[in-house]
Amino acid sequence: MKTPIVIAALAVALLLQSTIAGMSFTAASRVNLVLVAVIYVGLAYGAVTGMLAGCAAGLVQDAIAGGIVGIGGLSKTIVGFFVGVLGAQFIVSTPVPRFLMFFGASLVHELCFQALYALVEAHSIRLQISGALIQALVNGAVGITIFMLAERGPEMMQRDNWRRSSTVRRRY
Amino acid sequence: MLDIRRRTGVLLLVIVVGQLFLISAQVPSKSGVPVFQAVTFGAFARVQGGAAGFLRGIGNIWGNYVWLRGVRGENEELRKQVTDLSVRLQEQRALAQRATRLQELLTLQTSTAVPTLAADVIAGNPNPGMLTITIGRGSADGVQPDMAVVAAGGVVGRIIGPTAAHAARVQVLIDRNAAAGAYIERTHSGGMVVGVDHDPPLSMDLVSNMADVKAGDMVMASGVDGIYPKGFAIGRVESSERGSGLYRAIAVRPSVDFSSLEEVLVVLVPPRSAVPEDSVPAPAATVGTGK
Numbered sequence: 001m002k003t004p005i006v007i008a009a010l011a012v013a014l015l016l017q018s019t020i021a022g023m024s025f026t027a028a029s030r031v032n033l034v035l036v037a038v039i040y041v042g043l044a045y046g047a048v049t050g051m052l053a054g055c056a057a058g059l060v061q062d063a064i065a066g067g068i069v070g071i072g073g074l075s076k077t078i079v080g081f082f083v084g085v086l087g088a089q090f091i092v093s094t095p096v097p098r099f100l101m102f103f104g105a106s107l108v109h110e111l112c113f114q115a116l117y118a119l120v121e122a123h124s125i126r127l128q129i130s131g132a133l134i135q136a137l138v139n140g141a142v143g144i145t146i147f148m149l150a151e152r153g154p155e156m157m158q159r160d161n162w163r164r165s166s167t168v169r170r171r172y
Numbered sequence: 173m174l175d176i177r178r179r180t181g182v183l184l185l186v187i188v189v190g191q192l193f194l195i196s197a198q199v200p201s202k203s204g205v206p207v208f209q210a211v212t213f214g215a216f217a218r219v220q221g222g223a224a225g226f227l228r229g230i231g232n233i234w235g236n237y238v239w240l241r242g243v244r245g246e247n248e249e250l251r252k253q254v255t256d257l258s259v260r261l262q263e264q265r266a267l268a269q270r271a272t273r274l275q276e277l278l279t280l281q282t283s284t285a286v287p288t289l290a291a292d293v294i295a296g297n298p299n300p301g302m303l304t305i306t307i308g309r310g311s312a313d314g315v316q317p318d319m320a321v322v323a324a325g326g327v328v329g330r331i332i333g334p335t336a337a338h339a340a341r342v343q344v345l346i347d348r349n350a351a352a353g354a355y356i357e358r359t360h361s362g363g364m365v366v367g368v369d370h371d372p373p374l375s376m377d378l379v380s381n382m383a384d385v386k387a388g389d390m391v392m393a394s395g396v397d398g399i400y401p402k403g404f405a406i407g408r409v410e411s412s413e414r415g416s417g418l419y420r421a422i423a424v425r426p427s428v429d430f431s432s433l434e435e436v437l438v439v440l441v442p443p444r445s446a447v448p449e450d451s452v453p454a455p456a457a458t459v460g461t462g463k
Binding site: 047048051052055059068069070071073074077078081116120121 | 183184
């Protein structure tokens with residue numbers, strides 16, 4: 001059950017990211033939904049799953065993006081792995097640690113991504129710190145939101161269903 | 173069964189390395205060739221170089237081995253050819269020397285007033301005590317005992333013993349039992365040359381202490397013995413000392429090289445008792461002084 005969920009999450013993330021990028025480049029540069037999905041998978045399912053998810057998602061993202069295939073994949077592989085490792089080592093069940101994890105992982109990803117590009121293209125690292133920080137913040141926010149939705153969504157749905165049913169009983 | 177999920181580090185390494193390869197495959201190097209291609213080509217080139225070196229080494233070893241085998245065979249063939257050519261060269265050289273000697277003998281024969289007969293030396297004496305040679309002429313050719321035998325260098329010896337039809341034995345002058353009448357060419361001091369057992373192998377006896385004999389003087393046959401014709405060279409005085417008695421001690425080096433006698437001339441003049449030297453015909457010219 002885990003694998004289809006992960007694949008579905010990654011596919012949705014890719015679809016959303018490409019949709020946002022189609023609407024606004026600026027908005028697309030402020031968030032990386034695929035990275036958020038990878039970090040989420042890493043935190044939720046562990047290092048191996050996070051690593052594999054990062055690899056697959058990054059490769060697909062690279063392939064769709066039209067750049068050098070592998071740079072995003074490698075960056076997301078590393079991020080997914082270490083997020084999974086850190087998630088297993090520390091308690092990241094509350095929003096703040098999760099936010100920090102998303103924030104830090106996003107920065108690390110950006111750093112790896114730019115460093116690899118710089119290495120491959122033989123130039124210095126062109127890291128826009130402000131843009132990286134903004135993206136990390138947005139990713140963190142989106143990430144804890146997703147976690148909240150994922151954790152509380154079923155409960156909220158169940159509660160909503162119970163509330164609806166009670167209203168119907170009161171009418172009759 | 174290996175659970176790859178429990179080998180997280182290995183899996184990470186594999187994935188990272190795989191993606192690095194993937195990246196390298198797409199990244200162009202400074203030369204325009206993708207890094208992956210360049211690295212792969214470089215690494216493979218090293219492997220190829222190593223393999224080529226290895227194969228070249230084997231090829232060289234094999235080639236050299238085969239080559240050396242061929243060289244060995246060729247070497248043996250060349251050695252055979254060299255040996256064959258050396259033999260031929262020696263044969264040709266011997267033929268040339270023989271031709272020279274024959275020419276000298278012919279010259280001697282034509283220049284000598286006495287009748288002569290050329291003969292090949294066909295054997296030596298197996299008895300070390302007697303210095304004789306065997307020639308390929310005998311009684312059938314008119315050879316008789318006590319006939320003189322000469323060579324281009326001078327006097328060789330005389331025919332001794334019974335002669336065969338086509339062979340005769342020659343006592344050489346250096347034999348200790350041989351003797352010949354002789355004189356010093358420069359002063360005409362007479363004496364007798366005999367063979368001795370030491371070097372030089374000839375000694376001239378019966379020369380007065382008063383005679384003027386010096387080293388280097390030519391010693392010629394006087395003919396008084398009735399065997400050797402007058403005027404033929406016998407040798408050269410090597411040393412001349414005053415003797416303890418009446419006669420000088422004169423050592424003579426033969427003018428004929430007895431170690432390499434191959435052709436000789438037999439003087440076809442029957443021996444006679446000792447006669448005055450004037451009755452013995454002298455050669456027309458002095459030839460073959462040996463020096």
